[in-house]
Amino acid sequence: MFDFIKKKFSELKDTQDTKYITKLITLLAPLTDTMPILVIIKNLTKKQKKLIRNNVFIWGYLNNLTMLNAKKLSIQTTNHAVLLTTAQELYASMFLIDVEIAKEEYTTMHKKIKDNKLFKEEFAKGAESCRMDMEEINIEVPNRMHSLQRLHRFLNEKVPRPLSNAE
Numbered sequence: 001m002f003d004f005i006k007k008k009f010s011e012l013k014d015t016q017d018t019k020y021i022t023k024l025i026t027l028l029a030p031l032t033d034t035m036p037i038l039v040i041i042k043n044l045t046k047k048q049k050k051l052i053r054n055n056v057f058i059w060g061y062l063n064n065l066t067m068l069n070a071k072k073l074s075i076q077t078t079n080h081a082v083l084l085t086t087a088q089e090l091y092a093s094m095f096l097i098d099v100e101i102a103k104e105e106y107t108t109m110h111k112k113i114k115d116n117k118l119f120k121e122e123f124a125k126g127a128e129s130c131r132m133d134m135e136e137i138n139i140e141v142p143n144r145m146h147s148l149q150r151l152h153r154f155l156n157e158k159v160p161r162p163l164s165n166a167e
Contacts, residue, residue, distance in 0.1 A: 017079065017081060017082050017085075020070070020073075020075045020079065020082045020086075021082055021085055021086050021089070023073050023075070024066060024069060024070060024073065024075070024082070024086040025086060025089055025090065025093075027069055027073070028065060028066070028069055028086070028090055029090060029093055031065075031148055032062075032065075032090045032093065032094045032148065032151075033093055033094060035094075035148060035151065035152045035155070036152065037152050037155045037156045037159065038094060038095075038155075040159055041053075041095070041155065041159060042096065044159070044160070048160055049095060051158075052155065052158040052159065053091070053094075053095045053097075053105070054105055054108070054109065055109075055122070055154075055158070056109050056112060056113055056119045056122045056123040056126065057122050057123065057125055057126035057129075057154055058091070058126060058151070058154070058155075059087070059091075059106060059109050059110075059113075059123060059126065060122070060123035060124060060125065060126025060127040060128075060129075060130070061126035061127065061129055061130045061148075061150070061151050061154075062087040062090050062091055062126075062130075063083065063084075063087050063126075063127065064126070064127035064128075064130040064131060065087075065090070065130045065134070065148075066083045066086045066087045066090070067083055068130065068131065068134050069134075070082070070083060070086075084106070087106075088102040088103055088106055089102070091105075091106070126151075126154075129150035129151065129154070130148075130150070130151070132150060133148050133149055133150050133151070136149070
């Protein structure tokens with residue numbers, strides 16, 4: 001796994017950045033990729049998946065997850081390239097998409113956040129939800145069995161439910 005990650009980030013000039021990204025992904029991917037709701041999302045249509053994942057709340061959550069854990073690993077939180085790359089990799093991994101798609105979707109979300117107060121608030125809600133989840137974990141190295149409850153709940157609310165016969 002580590003050789004794959006190092007090779008994947010070989011375009012980064014600073015090999016220290018590659019090491020930081022590798023550390024963050026190794027720490028966080030087990031948390032983000034094992035949320036039970038992702039199994040359900042995986043079986044939705046391509047359009048449904050895109051509607052669920054294209055939400056600024058998710059980016060707020062993942063950006064803060066990356067930053068909070070960078071602090072724990074003594075990685076500079078001013079290294080935006082490392083933090084953004086890690087958040088995009090986690091997003092791509094969670095939703096089983098190519099990282100280039102994750103980058104495009106991040107760019108779209110970033111524009112929305114800059115232009116719209118409601119999107120800024122939703123982004124902030126995602127970041128705050130992450131902070132609360134990380135406080136509940138309350139240990140230096142996150143428990144890999146923790147389901148990131150607030151992110152899981154948010155995604156669960158976005159999953160379309162089948163219509164019952166009564167509807």
